[in-house]
Amino acid sequence: MSAAVIVFPGSNCDRDCKVAIERSTGESVDMVWHQETELPSGLDLIVLPGGFSYGDYLRCGAMAVQSPVMQAVKKAAEDGVAVVGICNGFQILCEAGMLPGALLKNAGLKYVCKPISLTVANGQTRFTAGYQGEREVIMTQGNGDGNYFADAETLKRIEGEGQVVFRYVDNPNGSVADIAGIQNARGNVLGMMPHPDRAFEDELGSADGATLFRSVFAAA
Amino acid sequence: MARVKVHVFLKPGVLDVQGKAVEGALHGLGWAGVGNARVGKLIEFDLDGVDDPAAEAKKMCEQLLANTVIESYRVEIA
Numbered sequence: 001m002s003a004a005v006i007v008f009p010g011s012n013c014d015r016d017c018k019v020a021i022e023r024s025t026g027e028s029v030d031m032v033w034h035q036e037t038e039l040p041s042g043l044d045l046i047v048l049p050g051g052f053s054y055g056d057y058l059r060c061g062a063m064a065v066q067s068p069v070m071q072a073v074k075k076a077a078e079d080g081v082a083v084v085g086i087c088n089g090f091q092i093l094c095e096a097g098m099l100p101g102a103l104l105k106n107a108g109l110k111y112v113c114k115p116i117s118l119t120v121a122n123g124q125t126r127f128t129a130g131y132q133g134e135r136e137v138i139m140t141q142g143n144g145d146g147n148y149f150a151d152a153e154t155l156k157r158i159e160g161e162g163q164v165v166f167r168y169v170d171n172p173n174g175s176v177a178d179i180a181g182i183q184n185a186r187g188n189v190l191g192m193m194p195h196p197d198r199a200f201e202d203e204l205g206s207a208d209g210a211t212l213f214r215s216v217f218a219a220a
Numbered sequence: 221m222a223r224v225k226v227h228v229f230l231k232p233g234v235l236d237v238q239g240k241a242v243e244g245a246l247h248g249l250g251w252a253g254v255g256n257a258r259v260g261k262l263i264e265f266d267l268d269g270v271d272d273p274a275a276e277a278k279k280m281c282e283q284l285l286a287n288t289v290i291e292s293y294r295v296e297i298a
Contacts, residue, residue, distance in 0.1 A: 058284070059287055062284065095287065104235060104237075106237070108237070
């Protein structure tokens with residue numbers, strides 16, 4: 001079992017993700033610089049971490065998509081490797097076309113930074129199987145552009161196919177249908193605004209994020 | 221050589237919170253008649269060595285300069 005965290009210039013949750021995965025699962029985590037053209041072999045999980053890659057220039061995540069490593073990430077996703085984009089990572093996955101929709105500025109323009117309650121909208125995914133009966137979880141939110149948007153047709157499709165994975169209990173940013181996290185149609189790419197990497201042990205206020213990382217490895 | 225100007229705006233129907241904030245501020249300054257304020261981007265650059273600058277600029281918009289899920293764009297060549 002092994003995981004890699006991609007490090008873009010401006011990523012600031014890359015170390016958090018490494019520590020969170022290692023403490024949650026006991027597995028080793030490689031850090032991969034964005035200029036790399038190949039990923040370590042045999043990966044079970046690739047994480048695109050939170051932060052402000054390329055200073056959010058042009059649009060959040062838009063420049064990171066142009067990094068050489070993203071070709072390798074796309075290839076790995078096509079091969080079925082689990083990919084999780086958290087916060088800025090979610091924005092990057094949408095910009096890359098690996099997930100539908102886009103992230104807009106928060107309604108109300110406020111940067112939202114607080115622990116947040118989520119419902120597990122789909123507990124049958126490889127990311128959420130470990131939550132079992134636990135339908136409400138707590139993770140920490142921290143973003144200015146977390147307002148998920150998809151047009152009506154796309155929304156209908158992702159709702160119909162169970163691609164909505166997490167919803168906000170109390171929507172903090174105007175996201176359509178209270179969406180906090182979605183997966184692709186194949187079910188191996190997840191994007192979410194809340195941070196499981198900031199909720200992996202009780203000292204942090206919640207250990208619910210650890211379950212997500214453990215689920216991915218259990219499914220691998 | 222062409223001078224290319226690309227205007228990028230959120231599509232109608234996509235919430236433009238910056239536009240709303242600007243509109244509110246203008247109302248506060250006394251311009252009660254301001255409505256439908258939108259905040260967008262203007263990207264301009266020189267473009268050399270291509271036959272059809274407008275067509276190339278359109279490709280740039282589709283690939284990078286605009287996110288067509290939420291944004292529309294307009295190319296102007298001078």
